Amino acid sequence: MTVDGVRLTASAREAAAIGWSGAAVPVIGYAVTLLGTATAPVAVAWLTKLVIDGLTGSASLAGLLGLAAGLAGTGVAAAILPHCSRYLGSQIGRAMVAVTTDRLFAATARFPGLRPFEDPRFLDRLRLAQEGTSRADGLVTEAFGLVRSAVSAIGFLGSVLVISPAMALIVLGAAVPALVAQLKLSRRRTTMMWEIGPAERRQLFYGTLLSTIEAAKEIRLFDLGGFLRRRLMTELAATQASKRRMDRRELSAEGVLALLSAVVAGGGLVWAIAAARTGTLTVGDVSMFTVAVVAVQGALDTLVNGIAMTHHNLRLFGHYVAVVRAEPDLAVPADAAPLPPLRRGIELRDVWFRYSDDHPWVLRGVDLFIPYGAAVALVGLNGAGKSTLVKLLCRFYDPSRGEILWDGTDLRDVRPEALRERISGVFQDHMAYDFSARDNIGVGDPAALGDLGRIRAAARRAGVDELLSGLPRGYDTLLTRMFAGEQDREDPSTGVVLSGGQWQRTALARAFLRDGRDLMILDEPSAGLDPEAEADVHARMREHRAGQTSLLISHRLNTVRDADLIVVLKDGVVAERGGHDDLMAVDGAYARLFRLQARGYHGTAAPSEPEERGEVKTECWTSSSTG
Numbered sequence: 001m002t003v004d005g006v007r008l009t010a011s012a013r014e015a016a017a018i019g020w021s022g023a024a025v026p027v028i029g030y031a032v033t034l035l036g037t038a039t040a041p042v043a044v045a046w047l048t049k050l051v052i053d054g055l056t057g058s059a060s061l062a063g064l065l066g067l068a069a070g071l072a073g074t075g076v077a078a079a080i081l082p083h084c085s086r087y088l089g090s091q092i093g094r095a096m097v098a099v100t101t102d103r104l105f106a107a108t109a110r111f112p113g114l115r116p117f118e119d120p121r122f123l124d125r126l127r128l129a130q131e132g133t134s135r136a137d138g139l140v141t142e143a144f145g146l147v148r149s150a151v152s153a154i155g156f157l158g159s160v161l162v163i164s165p166a167m168a169l170i171v172l173g174a175a176v177p178a179l180v181a182q183l184k185l186s187r188r189r190t191t192m193m194w195e196i197g198p199a200e201r202r203q204l205f206y207g208t209l210l211s212t213i214e215a216a217k218e219i220r221l222f223d224l225g226g227f228l229r230r231r232l233m234t235e236l237a238a239t240q241a242s243k244r245r246m247d248r249r250e251l252s253a254e255g256v257l258a259l260l261s262a263v264v265a266g267g268g269l270v271w272a273i274a275a276a277r278t279g280t281l282t283v284g285d286v287s288m289f290t291v292a293v294v295a296v297q298g299a300l301d302t303l304v305n306g307i308a309m310t311h312h313n314l315r316l317f318g319h320y321v322a323v324v325r326a327e328p329d330l331a332v333p334a335d336a337a338p339l340p341p342l343r344r345g346i347e348l349r350d351v352w353f354r355y356s357d358d359h360p361w362v363l364r365g366v367d368l369f370i371p372y373g374a375a376v377a378l379v380g381l382n383g384a385g386k387s388t389l390v391k392l393l394c395r396f397y398d399p400s401r402g403e404i405l406w407d408g409t410d411l412r413d414v415r416p417e418a419l420r421e422r423i424s425g426v427f428q429d430h431m432a433y434d435f436s437a438r439d440n441i442g443v444g445d446p447a448a449l450g451d452l453g454r455i456r457a458a459a460r461r462a463g464v465d466e467l468l469s470g471l472p473r474g475y476d477t478l479l480t481r482m483f484a485g486e487q488d489r490e491d492p493s494t495g496v497v498l499s500g501g502q503w504q505r506t507a508l509a510r511a512f513l514r515d516g517r518d519l520m521i522l523d524e525p526s527a528g529l530d531p532e533a534e535a536d537v538h539a540r541m542r543e544h545r546a547g548q549t550s551l552l553i554s555h556r557l558n559t560v561r562d563a564d565l566i567v568v569l570k571d572g573v574v575a576e577r578g579g580h581d582d583l584m585a586v587d588g589a590y591a592r593l594f595r596l597q598a599r600g601y602h603g604t605a606a607p608s609e610p611e612e613r614g615e616v617k618t619e620c621w622t623s624s625s626t627g
Ligand SMILES: Nc1ncnc2c1ncn2[C@@H]1O[C@H](COP(=O)(O)OP(=O)(O)OP(=O)(O)O)[C@@H](O)[C@H]1O
Pocket: 118, 355, 359, 362, 380, 381, 382, 383, 384, 385, 386, 387, 388, 389, 428, 622
């Protein structure tokens, strides 16, 4: 049996190995207590039968007292053992959840690229894998539970067999349809969960939109609350309909099976009473038989349900196994060469790229050399592929065709972590972590998290030190109100909210903390800054990048004019390159855009060309599909 390629037996083996390696002593203790729990009821039933037969027959007082003492001792064990096994089972469960959670998130962080996180199938699998890990706590104990039910069922079945082999066969036979039905139902339930995955993700998305600050302004301004709620409810109705269908299926199957059990138990009782009247069975036999039939049915029922539940959880766990065993999304050579510091430069040689086979080409044969120590600026209209090029430089994706060479070494021959150790930067969509100010900057180089001096130096460079050190708890102030408790809701020192520009400077400080890297990438680092801050930040960046290899992306052409090399990206290729003066002299796209912006500042005559009126068709600047 497989879950999209992962065998259930492999999942079971993995679960057993994790349980054993993470909690061997509780596992042994659990097995022992469980065996006691499973055999105690059988012993109680037999001792009861012997006591009844002894009472109705001619047993000695000493014999009866011995039986009574045995009965009492077994009763005590039967009362205590389940509590012990429950405690040990919880211990095993906690160990399972800790190990699998750790491994799952280690696995997701191990994907070198971004593709898995853009793949809806993978996202569904990840969601189910997370559910699988949260249910992993029961996997080992459920397996033991199956053994316990089996032992219990066999013990009682043996007892019925001694009294009536035919009845034992009937009881056993009645359990077979239950097992088959439960397995089918469990398979259907897991498939149903897989199928409703996309709808559940959309539901989560709408719920998040409706309950977080990011979308709150637009939702109120555009009055989107009802619209989003309706969409959420539509998704919820669809998922609930699937679950209801499943519940009904289970209800009808289980109803039929319960009826079958009742008929078998009732029939057995009638037969036992009739047999006792004719003297074939003793009174003790009837007592034993009645207890045993019900107990066998109960144990078989628990066994069948346990098998179905384990089957379902193993299938969910199969998604966890699939994620932790998934191949990396980018080929990483086993004998990757170390990446020495940059000395000559980075070269993009005929680089073509599209996000997938059914997406249009974004880059269509880019040739570009970023010389060591040079400040290179990349400009182009929205969607021209600038951020995509940055993502290729960080090797979040590999080029579809062509190559990117670091001092002549193809990035595909290098371990991605080794490459990224040599890069620092700010992404256009940089993160605003719900951490303290210190941690928000410190994550740029986790080794510096304890070094406030370094963190402050980076913040000073980004022009944000004065702000952060002036916060109520200085750099230890949380830059979020997310974690404020009820008691400190009114205390501003528990968390502050920064403005967009202040966040931008904080992100820049994070990049500056990774000092001395070989390549600094700055994708729109000043987009949210006021003019004064922008001038200030750019002056600091100029200072910082002097002699450093850097790639700056900016739509504000005044901030790129002093770059050593300006590259204009258009239609997925490099359309122009050179210094500011060269490009102005060529009077091409860069010059037109530059004049357009300058004119905006000086308030001169209205632009005449459509491009200058801001009516540029995106297609003429962005790449289009070539199939
Ligand atoms: N993850 C993605 N999956 C599919 N297409 C993408 C993805 N990211 C970007 N694109 C597409 O690639 C093209 C280039 O996008 P990119 O972000 O590189 O442009 P850009 O030049 O940085 O634009 P901007 O100036 O607006 O930031 C766009 O058409 C965009 O729709």
